[in-house]
Each structure stands twice: as structure tokens, then as C-alpha cells.
Amino acid sequence: MQLISSPLQGFTDYRFRNLHQKYFGGIDVYYAPYIKVQSDLVIKNSYKNDILPENNSVYELIPQLMTKDKYEFVHIAKYTKSLGYKEVNWNLGCPYPMVAKRGMGSGLIKNAELVNEILEFAYSKLDISISIKMRLGYEDVSESFELMKVLNKYPLSSIGIHARLGNQMYKGSVNIQTFNELIKNTHHNIMYNGDINSYDNFLRIKEEMPSVSSFMLGRGIISDPFLARKIKNNSDTLPSNYLELFSEFHSELLSQYSEQLSGDKHIIIKMNSFWEYFKELFPQQEAKKHVKKIKKSKLLSDYNTSVNDLLSTNK
Ligand SMILES: Cc1cc2nc3c(=O)[nH]c(=O)nc-3n(C[C@H](O)[C@H](O)[C@H](O)COP(=O)(O)O)c2cc1C
Numbered sequence: 001m002q003l004i005s006s007p008l009q010g011f012t013d014y015r016f017r018n019l020h021q022k023y024f025g026g027i028d029v030y031y032a033p034y035i036k037v038q039s040d041l042v043i044k045n046s047y048k049n050d051i052l053p054e055n056n057s058v059y060e061l062i063p064q065l066m067t068k069d070k071y072e073f074v075h076i077a078k079y080t081k082s083l084g085y086k087e088v089n090w091n092l093g094c095p096y097p098m099v100a101k102r103g104m105g106s107g108l109i110k111n112a113e114l115v116n117e118i119l120e121f122a123y124s125k126l127d128i129s130i131s132i133k134m135r136l137g138y139e140d141v142s143e144s145f146e147l148m149k150v151l152n153k154y155p156l157s158s159i160g161i162h163a164r165l166g167n168q169m170y171k172g173s174v175n176i177q178t179f180n181e182l183i184k185n186t187h188h189n190i191m192y193n194g195d196i197n198s199y200d201n202f203l204r205i206k207e208e209m210p211s212v213s214s215f216m217l218g219r220g221i222i223s224d225p226f227l228a229r230k231i232k233n234n235s236d237t238l239p240s241n242y243l244e245l246f247s248e249f250h251s252e253l254l255s256q257y258s259e260q261l262s263g264d265k266h267i268i269i270k271m272n273s274f275w276e277y278f279k280e281l282f283p284q285q286e287a288k289k290h291v292k293k294i295k296k297s298k299l300l301s302d303y304n305t306s307v308n309d310l311l312s313t314n315k
Contacts, residue, residue: 002028003228006133006160006193006218007064009033010273014055015256020221021058023249026228027221030058031133031160034066034091041075053083064133066091068104068114070121081128087157092134092147095166106135106166110143116150129157133193133216138166141178148185160191160216170219176208189214196220199227199236223280225249246281247311264300271303286313 005012005020005027012020017030035047049055051063063085065076077088092115094105101107108115122130132151137143144161151159161182163174174194183190192209193216196202202215220227225246226238239245254271261267272295279291290310297303 002191002214003231004028004160004191004214004216005030005221005228006162006216007031007033008218008222011222011277014050014052015253015260016222017061018055018057019249019252019256020225023245024221024225024229026226026230026232027058027217029060029062031089031216032061032063034064034094035076035080036066037072037076041072043076043079051080051083051085061085062087062089062131064089064091066094066099066104068102068108068111068118070118073118073122074125077122077126077128077130081126085128087129087131089131089133089160092132093160093162093166095135095138095169100138100166106138109134109137109147109166110139112143112147112150115147116153119150119154123154130154131156131158131160133160133162135162135164135166136175136178136182141165141175141182144182145185148182151188152186156188158189158191158214159186160193160214162193162216164194176205180209183209183211191216193218197223197227199230202227202231219277222274222277225281243311246278250278250307258300264298264303267300268297268303282310284313 003026005017012030012033021027032051035043037043051061063080065073065088067073067076080088091105092108094100099105099107103111134144134147161179163176163179164172179192190212191214192205192212196205196215196217197220217228226242230236257270258267261270275291275294282291287310290306290313293306294303294310297306
């Protein structure tokens with residue numbers, strides 16, 4: 001069984017990925033959040049930095065690109081290849097209206113003809129494996145069944161399927177029945193994605209898809225960074241030193257963002273976006289007031305005090 005870290009733009013950057021592997025483990029492959037180009041085919045430094053080999057220490061990293069233009073596709077894929085990557089993943093899942101309404105991300109699923117054109121061009125120009133990350137459609141599941149007929153023509157290395165429609169964004173329930181129907185229509189290597197957010201939930205989902213052996217964990221490894229390790233260990237228990245591990249992980253993450261960002265405000269905003277998820281690791285009633293104080297901190301000194309208070313009340 002393979003566990004994959006599903007990319008989250010703004011969260012699973014190289015800092016998070018490196019530290020996640022160092023402190024928690026359990027993930028076999030990390031997918032990097034998408035890279036886009038500007039209109040002049042320029043790749044911004046922030047995207048470049050995220051996948052530079054010298055910044056990344058995880059066992060396996062696969063970069064992702066987002067485009068609906070065959071020249072951009074080839075340009076970004078060649079760049080990733082020049083860095084030594086053997087595979088690039090194509091984002092056909094992003095649901096944000098600014099992306100999908102422009103026919104990219106999940107907005108491309110219903111345009112099987114264009115996907116075909118891009119893949120045909122890409123395979124003629126590139127010497128790198130290509131994988132896909134998609135949804136069940138943007139508005140209707142029939143879109144993914146049509147798209148699969150096209151995808152079946154190409155030697156893709158895998159297809160990750162987030163079992164929702166694009167217009168659901170990240171809400172509503174995943175549609176496992178349709179996921180199972182869809183994968184009957186392909187021999188590609190399939191990775192399941194969507195709502196694996198606890199050990200029990202993983203077991204339930206896995207049972208419903210006996211032929212699937214690769215699972216992508218997105219938000220679940222931020223709200224419970226130990227989740228992949230629990231799944232690999234076949235046990236829902238946290239390690240006895242989980243607070244120490246989380247505390248060291250948190251300190252290193254904070255210190256790396258403090259180097260990257262300037263001013264308490266920006267650092268705290270960044271860390272608080274993680275706390276929207278990390279708070280799930282502290283369900284105890286008395287933890288709530290500390291989490292509230294963390295979120296309200298204006299100065300890093302207050303932020304640190306509140307994090308320490310939280311971690312010491314949970315000992
Ligand atoms: C804030 C955020 C950013 C995301 N960024 C990406 C991305 O860059 N590329 C991608 O393929 N999916 C992205 N996703 C989707 C996740 O990888 C994943 O498919 C989705 O959250 C469902 O899986 P989960 O329920 O395990 O989180 C993002 C999701 C969120 C919530």
C-alpha cells in the first residue's frame with residue numbers, strides 16, 4: 001500500500017514536507033502544489049524554490065503543473081525534468097472559480113478534446129512520466145467518464161481521483177460509488193483521494209475499494225500529522241511522545257517561516273492558517289481556550305506563550 005501526500009497550495013510547501021517526513025513519516029510520495037507560468041512563460045521564483053532539489057529532503061517528490069496550454073505544459077515539464085524529476089503531475093482538480101471558469105483545473109475535465117490535444121503534444125515533446133490529478137467532473141460525473149476514454153489512450157503513470165465534483169469545492173460528501181464505477185473503465189494505476197481524515201475513516205474507505213492500493217491524504221495530514229504513520233502501523237494510537245514530536249516540528253516550522261517572512265503579523269497569519277487544522281489534534285475542552293489565544297496573538301511572544309500553554313496542558 002502506498003500513501004501519498006496530496007498537495008495543498010499554501011500549506012504543503014517544502015518546509016512542511018521536509019519537517020513532516022522528519023517528525024511524523026508514513027508518507028511514501030509527496031506531491032508538490034501546482035506550478036503555473038506567467039503569460040511570458042516565466043516561472044515565478046516562489047514556485048521554483050518549492051521544488052529545487054536543494055530545498056527538498058523527502059524520499060520522493062513529484063512536481064505538479066497547472067495549465068490549459070500545450071506550450072506551457074511542455075515548458076514547465078521540461079523545467080522539472082531539468083531539475084532531475086522523473087514525473088510531473090497535471091492538475092485537473094482545482095475547483096476555484098478563477099481557475100475552473102477559465103477552463104483550467106477541474107474546469108478542464110469537461111474538455112476531453114483539449115486534454116487529448118495537450119497530452120498528444122506533450123508525449124511527442126517530452127521524455128518524462130506524466131500523471132493526472134482530477135475530480136469526478138466539474139458539474140456532472142459524466143464528464144470524468146468521457147475524459148477517461150481519452151486518458152486511456154496514454155501511458156500515464158497514475159491518476160489520482162478526488163471523489164468530488166469541482167463545484168462542490170471541498171464540501172459535501174465524497175462519491176465513492178461513482179469513483180468505483182469510474183475506475184472500472186480504466187487500467188491505469190488509480191490513487192483514491194478525498195476525506196481520509198482519521199484512521200477509522202481510512203479503514204472504512206479502503207474497505208469500499210478493494211482494488212485500490214494507493215491513497216492520497218490532503219488536509220488529513222495537517223489536522224493529524226501522525227495520520228499516515230498510524231495507517232502504516234495499523235493502529236490508531238498516537239506515539240507516547242507525540243507532544244514532544246509535535247512541539248519540535250512546530251518550533252522548526254515557525255523558525256523557518258520566521259526566516260522567510262518579515263514581521264510578527266505575517267508570521268502569525270501563516271502559522272494560524274496551520275492552526276485551523278492543527279487544532280484538531282487537541283480536541284480536549286481545556287485546549288480550546290489556548291487555541292483561541294494562539295489565534296488572537298498579535299505578537300510572536302504572545303503566540304509562543306499560548307502555544308507553550310497549550311502543549312503543557314496536554315501533557
Ligand atoms: C487550501 C488547499 C489547497 C490545495 N492545493 C492543491 C494543489 O495545489 N494541487 C492539487 O492537486 N490539489 C490541491 N488541493 C486539493 C487537495 O490536494 C485534495 O485533493 C483535497 O483537499 C481533497 O483531499 P482531502 O479531503 O484529503 O483534503 C488543495 C486543497 C486545499 C484545501
